[in-house]
Amino acid sequence: MSHLQGRGHCQSCGIRHLSIFADLGAAQLGSISAFHPAVVGYDSGEVIYHQQTPSNNAFTLRHGLVKLLKVLPNGRSHIVRVLRRGDLFGFDGFAGEAYNHTAIPMTEVEVCRLPLTELLDLKKQLPEIEQSMMIRWIVHLREAEDMMVELGAKKAGERLASFLIRWSNVDRDAAGWVELPLSRAEIGELLGLTVETVSRFMSEWKRQGFLQEQRGTIRMHQVDELRRLVCASGSC
C-alpha cells in the first residue's frame, strides 16, 4: 500500500539538487509558507495516478523507478517514459484536467507529492523554478523525438541494442554492472516489441558474449562490436 511518510522539508531533502528546486537558496525555500509537499511511498505495481483521472498533484521521484504508460481501450499498452531520481511527473495536464498517462512504480519508490495549484503559484513566484521546468520540458521533448525515431525507423534488434546501451551508460558501477529492473514484457512495451522477441535477442547476445545478466543486473561487453553486428551502418 501507498503510505504517507511524513511532511516534506525541502531544506533537508536529499535529492533536492536533482529536482526543480535545485537552484533555490535556503532562504527562498524557507520563505515559502504556503507550500505543502508530502513524502509518500508506493510498492512496485501500484498506481500512483491513472490516465483520464483529474490531475491535482505533481510528483518528484525521490528513489526507485516509475513507468509512465498509456493503455488503449483494447488492452494493449505502451510505456512512454521511464523516470529516475529527481524527475518531475504528473505535471502534464493543467490543474484539474486529466492526466494523459498512468504512472506505476517498477520498484518500491518514494515520491514527493506536490499540490498542482501550489506548484503553479511557486513557478510564478520563482523564476528559478520556471527556468528549471522549461529546461526539463525541452530535454524531455528531445527524448520524445528520439524515441519516435527509434520506434518509427528502427528494427527490433536496433531498438533493443540502443536501449540497452543507453541504459547501461547510466548509474553503472565500477565493474560495469547496472540494475535493470524491467521485465522482458516491460522492455517490450517500451520498444514496441513482444516479450519473445526481446527474450530471443537477449539470449542470443548472452550466448555471443555481448551481455551478462544476474538477478536483474546486466553488464554490456564489446559495445562497438554489437553495434557493428546489429545496426546497419550507424542506425544506432
Next chain:
Amino acid sequence: MSHLQGRGHCQSCGIRHLSIFADLGAAQLGSISAFHPAVVGYDSGEVIYHQQTPSNNAFTLRHGLVKLLKVLPNGRSHIVRVLRRGDLFGFDGFAGEAYNHTAIPMTEVEVCRLPLTELLDLKKQLPEIEQSMMIRWIVHLREAEDMMVELGAKKAGERLASFLIRWSNVDRDAAGWVELPLSRAEIGELLGLTVETVSRFMSEWKRQGFLQEQRGTIRMHQVDELRRLVCASGSC
C-alpha cells in the same frame, strides 16, 4: 530560394492571435524596442534549418506546412512533427546549441524568424509569453506521447486510419474536403511505414468508399465504419 519579405510588425501580424504573442496587448508589443523579427519565405523542400546546426533563431509558421524530421546516419529518416499556422519551432535547443531535428517546408511557406536571444529576453519579461510557451510544451508533449503509442502499439492500418481521421478533422471545408499536401512517402516517414504500404491501404479504402482523393485533397466517409473495420476493438 528563401527570401526576406520584410521586417516584422507584430502589431499588424495576421496570425498573431495563433502565436505565442496572442495574449499581449498592443501597448506591450509597442513597448518592445529591442525585438527584431523578420518575415521570410521558403519554397517546398528547402531547408529552414538542419539538425546538428547551432540554433540561433526560433520561427513562427505564418502559413503553409513544415515537417520536422530526424535523419539517421544510414539515410533513413523519420518525421517527428508536422507544423501548422501559428506553431513555434526551432526553440528546442538553448541559444547556440544544436537543433535536434531538421525543418523543411512541405508547401511554400512564410515564417517569422525570431532571434533566440531576443525571444528568451522577451519570455523573461512577459509572463504571458512564458505561460503561452508552457502550454505549448505541455500540449506538444502530449502529442509526442500519443505518437509514441501510435508507433509502438498499433499496426499499419490502425496508424494510417487514425492519422487520416485526425488530419481530416482539421481545416476541412463545408463539403468535408481537406488538403493533404503530404506524399505517400512522407506519410510513411511519419508513421513508420513504407510508401507501398501506405499506398495499398489508401487504394483499398478508396475502392471501399471510405476515402476520396483529388489533387492533393481528400475526403473521409463513414469514419465509424472504417474504424470498426480496421481497428480491433477500439485501438484507434
Next chain:
DNA sequence: AGTGGATTTTGATATAAGTCAAGCTTTCCA
C-alpha cells in the same frame, strides 16, 4: 499538346517479427 521525371499503384516474393504452445527458471511465501 507532348515529353520526361517523379510519384503512385500493383504484383510477386522474402523475411522480420508476431503468435501459439510447451518447458524451464526463478521468486515468493505458507
Next chain:
DNA sequence: TGGAAAGCTTGACTTATATCAAAATCCACT
C-alpha cells in the same frame, strides 16, 4: 522446504509488412 505463480526461454508456425520490380498515372515544362 516445497509448491504455486510469475517470468523467461525456446521451438514451430503464421502473417503482416518490407522489398524488389514493373506498370500506370500524374505533373511540370517546353
